[in-house]
Amino acid sequence: MRLPAAPALPRSSLDIGRSPTTEAELNAMRAAAWHQHGVAALSVEDIADPWLRQAITNEANRRWGRREGRHAHGR
Numbered sequence: 756m757r758l759p760a761a762p763a764l765p766r767s768s769l770d771i772g773r774s775p776t777t778e779a780e781l782n783a784m785r786a787a788a789w790h791q792h793g794v795a796a797l798s799v800e801d802i803a804d805p806w807l808r809q810a811i812t813n814e815a816n817r818r819w820g821r822r823e824g825r826h827a828h829g830r
Contacts, residue, residue, distance in 0.1 A: 776784075788794040799815075802808040816822075 785796045788796055797811065799808055799812055802811065
């Protein structure tokens, strides 16, 4: 709820009519990042192999630190 005397919210031409990104759009962006830049954007939860999932998690933790609010063990 906005108070009657409150200033108007800032406007931007970037946010008009934009809906949330769909899963298909996210996958297309991931593919483009891989093909154009050699960057793989993977969801750890989507990796079925427990050894590979842990190896990727370990490398990400080494580079950027542990994720906040996540348990260290299990999926």
